[in-house]
Amino acid sequence: MPTLIQSLLITLISAVFWFSPATAQEQQTHENSNTAEAHSEEGFDAGEFVIEHVLDAYEWHIASFGDTHISVPLPIILYSNHPELHEGKKLHVFMSTKFHHGHDDYRGFRISQSEDFKGKIVEVDSQGYEIGRPLDISITKTVTGAIVSVIVLFWLLFSAASNAKKNRGRAPSGVQNLLEPVIVFIRDEVAKPSIGEKKYRKFMPPLLTLFFFILLNNLLGLIPIFPFGANVTGNIAVTMVLALFTFFVTNIRGNKHYWKEIFNPDVPMWLKIPIPLMPLLEITGMITKPFVLMVRLFANMLAGHMIVTVFLSLIFIFGSLMGPAAGYGVSPVSIIFGVFMILLDVLVSFIQAYVFTLLSAIYFGMATADSH
Amino acid sequence: MELVTPNLGTIFWMVIIISIVAFVLKKFAWKPILNALYEREESIETALNAAQEARQEMDKLKAGNEELLAEARKEKESILREAMNLKESVIAEAKEKASAETQRSIEHARQQIQNERAKAVNEMKKQMAQLSLMIAEKVIRKEMADDKNQQEMVKRIVDEIELN
Numbered sequence: 001m002p003t004l005i006q007s008l009l010i011t012l013i014s015a016v017f018w019f020s021p022a023t024a025q026e027q028q029t030h031e032n033s034n035t036a037e038a039h040s041e042e043g044f045d046a047g048e049f050v051i052e053h054v055l056d057a058y059e060w061h062i063a064s065f066g067d068t069h070i071s072v073p074l075p076i077i078l079y080s081n082h083p084e085l086h087e088g089k090k091l092h093v094f095m096s097t098k099f100h101h102g103h104d105d106y107r108g109f110r111i112s113q114s115e116d117f118k119g120k121i122v123e124v125d126s127q128g129y130e131i132g133r134p135l136d137i138s139i140t141k142t143v144t145g146a147i148v149s150v151i152v153l154f155w156l157l158f159s160a161a162s163n164a165k166k167n168r169g170r171a172p173s174g175v176q177n178l179l180e181p182v183i184v185f186i187r188d189e190v191a192k193p194s195i196g197e198k199k200y201r202k203f204m205p206p207l208l209t210l211f212f213f214i215l216l217n218n219l220l221g222l223i224p225i226f227p228f229g230a231n232v233t234g235n236i237a238v239t240m241v242l243a244l245f246t247f248f249v250t251n252i253r254g255n256k257h258y259w260k261e262i263f264n265p266d267v268p269m270w271l272k273i274p275i276p277l278m279p280l281l282e283i284t285g286m287i288t289k290p291f292v293l294m295v296r297l298f299a300n301m302l303a304g305h306m307i308v309t310v311f312l313s314l315i316f317i318f319g320s321l322m323g324p325a326a327g328y329g330v331s332p333v334s335i336i337f338g339v340f341m342i343l344l345d346v347l348v349s350f351i352q353a354y355v356f357t358l359l360s361a362i363y364f365g366m367a368t369a370d371s372h
Numbered sequence: 373m374e375l376v377t378p379n380l381g382t383i384f385w386m387v388i389i390i391s392i393v394a395f396v397l398k399k400f401a402w403k404p405i406l407n408a409l410y411e412r413e414e415s416i417e418t419a420l421n422a423a424q425e426a427r428q429e430m431d432k433l434k435a436g437n438e439e440l441l442a443e444a445r446k447e448k449e450s451i452l453r454e455a456m457n458l459k460e461s462v463i464a465e466a467k468e469k470a471s472a473e474t475q476r477s478i479e480h481a482r483q484q485i486q487n488e489r490a491k492a493v494n495e496m497k498k499q500m501a502q503l504s505l506m507i508a509e510k511v512i513r514k515e516m517a518d519d520k521n522q523q524e525m526v527k528r529i530v531d532e533i534e535l536n
Contacts, residue, residue, distance in 0.1 A: 209393060236375070
């Protein structure tokens with residue numbers, strides 16, 4: 001079941017987006033890492049570096065000096081159906097420091113290095129074999145990044161809201177002044193044209209929430225300083241939940257006309273009976289809409305993060321291939337390209353937040369349209 | 373592969389986060405912000421409308437004022453014209469009156485002169501009569517002294533007078 005979705009995703013992503021170089025590199029570097037891991041940990045593995053940077057993690061790695069790793073530990077929450085392997089308990093909550101950056105087992109859990117579960121926590125039986133994954137609801141780096149963004153979002157919007165309450169009927173001030181043009185833009189350019197003058201008001205909160213949540217996560221993901229810089233919107237689980245949000249709002253708000261168009265559209269009878277061809281198509285459309293939202297945001301943000309990291313890792317690739325001098329020589333070019341890509345990503349952040357919101361608004365508009 | 377596999381734990385937490393964010397923001401952020409926005413837009417709208425109305429009112433007033441002003445100017449002109457006419461007529465009348473007065477006083481003076489003259493003539497006549505009487509008396513007295521007849525006649529005349 002997951003493999004079907006995965007292969008579908010991979011095909012879609014490589015087909016639609018300029019993504020194939022990155023995935024190609026990923027595969028290539030995986031092969032490399034398998035051979036490289038065997039003899040030494042020295043040398044620079046760019047592929048692993050890039051993938052590690054955009055992947056989720058159980059701890060928030062900040063920097064490494066030689067063998068000293070500086071990282072922020074995060075809570076790990078596990079639920080296992082094999083309590084006999086884990087000191088007789090089913091639910092386990094502990095900090096990621098217990099794994100010592102993945103070097104040690106703890107309570108019969110291990111951060112796997114194997115092909116199937118690489119980087120994930122697995123259960124280990126008494127002989128030391130990995131037997132599968134527990135139910136894993138750890139607060140990972142992505143979740144922490146999202147929480148940080150939510151804190152910033154709440155701080156921003158609550159100060160704007162308190163300004164708004166204070167300035168009733170007067171000109172906006174402070175953060176309110178910063179946010180209002182954006183809110184008005186979302187209303188006048190996104191909500192009103194897509195949903196219609198009469199019905200747009202009740203869709204303003206979900207649209208604004210989507211826009212600001214995505215935008216803030218995109219932008220904070222570009223700041224490479226703790227506690228920002230987590231790849232939140234470049235994580236497919238996050239974009240999936242965002243797309244599901246749009247999906248649920250669309251279908252809960254969908255009116256009679258919307259459901260009629262799905263189950264009983266105005267087409268010749270033979271398209272509906274005996275095989276419900278059109279309803280099937282419509283239901284597929286219902287699902288592909290949020291699916292497209294999910295993939296678009298995910299791929300764009302992931303690609304942005306990856307490209308910046310690739311440009312920066314060029315320094316180390318050259319350094320390890322041709323000596324430190326080459327690394328230093330390449331660094332200005334890398335940095336210029338990196339900065340350029342970051343700036344481009346700022347633009348992409350806005351565009352993707354806008355596109356996600358616009359498409360959501362169009363779906364809301366379709367779900368509440370009157371019959372014509 | 374891991375990159376495109378949605379992680380269950382992340383989904384779990386993200387669902388919680390998104391639900392909380394959507395609920396809290398709707399209640400505590402979007403409501404006041406949007407309300408303030410709508411309220412302000414409405415108040416601006418009404419203020420603009422009021423300004424528009426006031427301007428129209430003002431235009432109307434201005435037009436009325438101008439009308440009034442024009443009327444006043446016309447009235448002023450007519451008053452002035454009237455006054456001018458009046459002045460001319462007064463002057464003319466005065467002139468007429470004055471000339472009549474002069475005429476009359478001249479007439480009067482002439483009358484007076486006439487009277488005075490008649491008086492003077494009468495006086496003169498009287499005096500001339502006395503003078504002539506005196507002269508006549510003297511002449512007669514001288515004559516009478518030597519002529520008897522004459523004395524007699526005088527005596528008779530005097531008698532006759534006394535009879536009267």
